[in-house]
Amino acid sequence: MWSGNAASTRLITMRNRGTAEASGPVVEVVDVAKSYPGGAGVRALDGVSVAFAAGTLCAVMGPSGSGKSTLLHCAAGLDLPDTGRVLLAGQEIGGLREPKLTEARRRRVGFVFQSYNLMDSLSVWHNILLPQRLAGVRPDQAWAREVVQRVGLAGREHDRPGQLSGGQRQRVALARALAGRPEVIFADEPTGALDLSTGREVLGLLREAVDSFRTTVVMVTHDPAAAAWADRVVFLADGRIVDELVDPTAEKVAALMMAVSAR
Amino acid sequence: MMRLALATLRQQRGAYLGTFLAAFLAVALLAGGGLLLFSVLTAKPPADRFAAATVVISGDREVTLETVTKKKDKVKTKVKSERLTGAGMLPADLASRVAGLTGVTAAIPDAAFPLQLSTMTGQPIRGRDDAPVIGHGWQSARLTPYTLRAGAAPSPGEVVLDADLASRAGVTAGDSVQVTSKAGVRTMRVAGIAVPASGDGLPAQGALFVADREVQTISELAGPTAVGILTAPGADRTALLAAVRAEAADAAVLTGADRVRADLPGALPDYIGPISIFGFVIGITAFAAVFVLTGTVSLGVRQRLRELALLRTAGATPGQLRRLLGLESMLIAGLAAVPACALGVLVAHLVAARFRTIDAIPQQFTVRINVLVLLCAALAGLLVTFLAARIAARRAVRIAPTQALAETATAPGGGVLVRALLAVVPAGGAIAVLTFVPLGGPLGMGMSFVSSALLLCAVAALGPVLLRLLIVPLSRLAGTTGVTGWLAGAITRAEGRRVAAVAVPLVLMFAINATMLLNSALLGALTADEQAARTAAATAQVTGVGGVPLGTVDRLVALPGVTGAAATLPTRAIVAQGGKPEDYVAQGLLTVGSEQVLDLAVRDGAIGGDGTFAASSFLTEQEGWQLGDEVPIWLADGYQTPLRLSAVYERSRGFGDMVLPAQLVAAHDPRGLVSAIALRYQGDVPAQIHADWPALRVTPAIEAARAGDAQNQQGAWELMVVISLGFTAIAVVNTFAIATAARRREYADLRLAGATTGQVRRLASREAAITVAVGLILGMAVTAIVVGAFSTAQDGTFRLIVDPGTYLGMLGGVAALGLLAGALPTRLVLGRRSLPLVAEGR
Numbered sequence A: 001m002w003s004g005n006a007a008s009t010r011l012i013t014m015r016n017r018g019t020a021e022a023s024g025p026v027v028e029v030v031d032v033a034k035s036y037p038g039g040a041g042v043r044a045l046d047g048v049s050v051a052f053a054a055g056t057l058c059a060v061m062g063p064s065g066s067g068k069s070t071l072l073h074c075a076a077g078l079d080l081p082d083t084g085r086v087l088l089a090g091q092e093i094g095g096l097r098e099p100k101l102t103e104a105r106r107r108r109v110g111f112v113f114q115s116y117n118l119m120d121s122l123s124v125w126h127n128i129l130l131p132q133r134l135a136g137v138r139p140d141q142a143w144a145r146e147v148v149q150r151v152g153l154a155g156r157e158h159d160r161p162g163q164l165s166g167g168q169r170q171r172v173a174l175a176r177a178l179a180g181r182p183e184v185i186f187a188d189e190p191t192g193a194l195d196l197s198t199g200r201e202v203l204g205l206l207r208e209a210v211d212s213f214r215t216t217v218v219m220v221t222h223d224p225a226a227a228a229w230a231d232r233v234v235f236l237a238d239g240r241i242v243d244e245l246v247d248p249t250a251e252k253v254a255a256l257m258m259a260v261s262a263r
Numbered sequence B: 001m002m003r004l005a006l007a008t009l010r011q012q013r014g015a016y017l018g019t020f021l022a023a024f025l026a027v028a029l030l031a032g033g034g035l036l037l038f039s040v041l042t043a044k045p046p047a048d049r050f051a052a053a054t055v056v057i058s059g060d061r062e063v064t065l066e067t068v069t070k071k072k073d074k075v076k077t078k079v080k081s082e083r084l085t086g087a088g089m090l091p092a093d094l095a096s097r098v099a100g101l102t103g104v105t106a107a108i109p110d111a112a113f114p115l116q117l118s119t120m121t122g123q124p125i126r127g128r129d130d131a132p133v134i135g136h137g138w139q140s141a142r143l144t145p146y147t148l149r150a151g152a153a154p155s156p157g158e159v160v161l162d163a164d165l166a167s168r169a170g171v172t173a174g175d176s177v178q179v180t181s182k183a184g185v186r187t188m189r190v191a192g193i194a195v196p197a198s199g200d201g202l203p204a205q206g207a208l209f210v211a212d213r214e215v216q217t218i219s220e221l222a223g224p225t226a227v228g229i230l231t232a233p234g235a236d237r238t239a240l241l242a243a244v245r246a247e248a249a250d251a252a253v254l255t256g257a258d259r260v261r262a263d264l265p266g267a268l269p270d271y272i273g274p275i276s277i278f279g280f281v282i283g284i285t286a287f288a289a290v291f292v293l294t295g296t297v298s299l300g301v302r303q304r305l306r307e308l309a310l311l312r313t314a315g316a317t318p319g320q321l322r323r324l325l326g327l328e329s330m331l332i333a334g335l336a337a338v339p340a341c342a343l344g345v346l347v348a349h350l351v352a353a354r355f356r357t358i359d360a361i362p363q364q365f366t367v368r369i370n371v372l373v374l375l376c377a378a379l380a381g382l383l384v385t386f387l388a389a390r391i392a393a394r395r396a397v398r399i400a401p402t403q404a405l406a407e408t409a410t411a412p413g414g415g416v417l418v419r420a421l422l423a424v425v426p427a428g429g430a431i432a433v434l435t436f437v438p439l440g441g442p443l444g445m446g447m448s449f450v451s452s453a454l455l456l457c458a459v460a461a462l463g464p465v466l467l468r469l470l471i472v473p474l475s476r477l478a479g480t481t482g483v484t485g486w487l488a489g490a491i492t493r494a495e496g497r498r499v500a501a502v503a504v505p506l507v508l509m510f511a512i513n514a515t516m517l518l519n520s521a522l523l524g525a526l527t528a529d530e531q532a533a534r535t536a537a538a539t540a541q542v543t544g545v546g547g548v549p550l551g552t553v554d555r556l557v558a559l560p561g562v563t564g565a566a567a568t569l570p571t572r573a574i575v576a577q578g579g580k581p582e583d584y585v586a587q588g589l590l591t592v593g594s595e596q597v598l599d600l601a602v603r604d605g606a607i608g609g610d611g612t613f614a615a616s617s618f619l620t621e622q623e624g625w626q627l628g629d630e631v632p633i634w635l636a637d638g639y640q641t642p643l644r645l646s647a648v649y650e651r652s653r654g655f656g657d658m659v660l661p662a663q664l665v666a667a668h669d670p671r672g673l674v675s676a677i678a679l680r681y682q683g684d685v686p687a688q689i690h691a692d693w694p695a696l697r698v699t700p701a702i703e704a705a706r707a708g709d710a711q712n713q714q715g716a717w718e719l720m721v722v723i724s725l726g727f728t729a730i731a732v733v734n735t736f737a738i739a740t741a742a743r744r745r746e747y748a749d750l751r752l753a754g755a756t757t758g759q760v761r762r763l764a765s766r767e768a769a770i771t772v773a774v775g776l777i778l779g780m781a782v783t784a785i786v787v788g789a790f791s792t793a794q795d796g797t798f799r800l801i802v803d804p805g806t807y808l809g810m811l812g813g814v815a816a817l818g819l820l821a822g823a824l825p826t827r828l829v830l831g832r833r834s835l836p837l838v839a840e841g842r
Ligand SMILES: Nc1ncnc2c1ncn2[C@@H]1O[C@H](COP(=O)(O)OP(=O)(O)OP(=O)(O)O)[C@@H](O)[C@H]1O
Pocket: A036, A037, A038, A039, A042, A043, A044, A062, A063, A064, A065, A066, A067, A068, A069, A070, A071, B837, B842
């Protein structure tokens, strides 16, 4: 259904922001720095600026510990940066107080966490619908059912997360993010625990969300083949953006990764 | 292993706080209760009135029964005794016979009798710490010795007071005081002031000396209650004792610390009541402490299943984990025990102080700190914690190592069958207690507590099973309150075990305290009702400060216009019960006139008649008596007389189980005064009484004058409820806190799924509401069983609520506490830490 490397005409890089579509970036991170207390002075993010335009799939890559998860957390408003600004649909979220922040986040953002973070006492189905319920909107059950189908969880709706395999849980987390049709989906290694074909299925799903619904997807991955599904790849090392690649192929990504790691 | 245990302790300080707190409080309560019981068991009379005597011969101070059973060739002798409230007398000539023995310098008879002392303005005077005033003949002053500080020895019509009494009465030699004994009221001149060797008086009794010639007139005693023997220094003790014993015949010959037992029982602080009170205190607290501690420890272990599973993946064997958990729990309990013992000492002092204020224990009572008792409390706490941890560990360590990889670990559950078996035993015990023990009797309160304790154990064992029945409808109900309610329902359904663990302390709190409060309210109400019904026909009640002599009553009821009167003299009487002497509250009763004023609801026979007595239906059934039976009865001074059962009556609550002839009681009770006269009259009888006896009080309506004893019991009871309410409330809060602390990660996941902190807080309150509802429903069930059975045993009426105010108060109080305890820790857990960190379990 999808080609491995869908050519996109909506590529926007920081360098040619001027040609961006009228909608502009959905998420914009400006000069963000963050260090963790007690982390021996390690700056997890050290002045990162990056913008993710609407309807694009962007991959974030980098060695382990380079700050990828931290960047996603800050961009999604889950964590507050020490300095710098984060704009979500043009709105500065640094100034938002709870519960406004949560409300803004759950309206616009879906998140697939590296550690899944599902509710163990709820079934798969209820987990998937939970964010919409919490937001007080009537869940789109037909769409949710289709998402469940597409991530290959049909028939497992009534199981508890504890009864699923790691990959299956990762797919529940993805389904949960997709079911709410958010403007942005942040996915932290969404294919990390999946076999090749399921991984491809999941990537296809993300790609389709981008292409059909103009969803913006920001995805962390270590896999050059997965990164090749993206419109653009951003490379992080030691909390800085060190390089980026537009219209990536697996080979180009792999080569750049080697270079980044060697530095 | 020790290093690992220490390391986990240090790392997870928060997680162990709950266990620490539970162990700390449990040990403190055990230590406090233990110290109180120890102190009361080893309490010594504060001073010896016979300090100057070498040997004291004492009249009877207890009734002793000997039963001899022959089994084949073995002869078994069982000796049971019961303390008297009065003092038995000795032969009048014993003192002179003993005085002739070699080595005896003097043998001094002492007649001790309680008196009512008041100033000329009618103000009653008692000794220090409300001690009773005891009368003696002047010659016995030498036995202490009391010496004159001012004035002279008393002649007839005169008294010598100890300096303490004199200052309380504000009198000096030459002034007058009023002295009431059973022989009547008299005005006497203060001839002198006497003091013992140190201080102004003895600690537990005010001494009043009269002329030796006047002792018999005032006390109506036929002989001395004790004879004190003074000896020459260097006399042959053994020979002397043998000679004294020979003369004394059956009477007890006391030396050393035992001499004090020859004193009037009423003059010594009474520790029998406190022993049973403190026994009960330690019973309740020990149960609650063990119950709560066990629950907390096993909850704590369950919260750490994931960590245990991780240790299993790291290669720990189940045996190692068991040892680890056991060791850890001992370390925590050991750490807790040290400050707990200090708190226990404080608790004991506070409780003792409170009990002294409400007169539930003698003023002279002091808490004695005993290291062994403290050690035992600490050891008991350690042992309970250890066992609870090992039992919880048995199940927990069977966890598969792979569970560590799951989001939440679950231990294999104890099967329904095991739980059911564990529940059947205590439930059966409770049913047995409720069916076979006569709850209407004096054991009723204690036994109803035992049965509710057993039922609570059954509930704790069956918790998760019972819960499933309750949670489904409750969570459905919660689901109607929006998304957080729906979520709360789903979570509680999934986490039944945790809900059960948190609900059980709520069940405990409601059931234990409601049972105690409702049962005592029921008894109070029934007693008040019976009291009112007994005296409904009376139009007035006459009372005097400290009591009215029978002679006065005789003249008062003969006043023209009195159509009916009933005078009661409270006393105690002893009857044999299966070879054991048992002491009961009794009343001497004098009735005159054509109209009945006291209605005891006589079921069979008629009260009154020479040589007869009446008994309550409870006692009659207990003893298996029939009307017309001749029963040997011991009166307060140990005098035994056979009386014929002439009537059985129903209204015995707050009155007594036997009705005896007034004259007989007046003669043999040391005090022998009428406490109240119920009257029916025509014309202006009250004015006449005021004119003739200005000191007497006439009250138009009958005031339910509760016996002082009952009031003390009530006060003690209330304090016990306060202690157990406090402890169980802390247990509730503690359990909620432990359960919530382990949910930080779950709450963070919810926040990541888009819940606002407000939604998480609302979720926590709804979950708490479900938990509280479960706890209250089970608590109400336990209470209903116990209170229902108790109430049925009292008067055949089945009651559940008894006192709506108390019931609703308990319901509301426990619910409010539970809701608060469920909501507050959540706020703390939701603190400002950044979400991803918490969610990743860092
Ligand atoms: N809670 C924390 N406390 C201290 N330091 C942290 C914390 N979380 C992350 N760090 C540090 O911040 C840096 C960036 O971490 P981050 O999780 O963003 O890396 P990552 O690129 O996602 O790595 P990976 O590919 O392994 O997931 C690392 O050096 C890490 O040690």
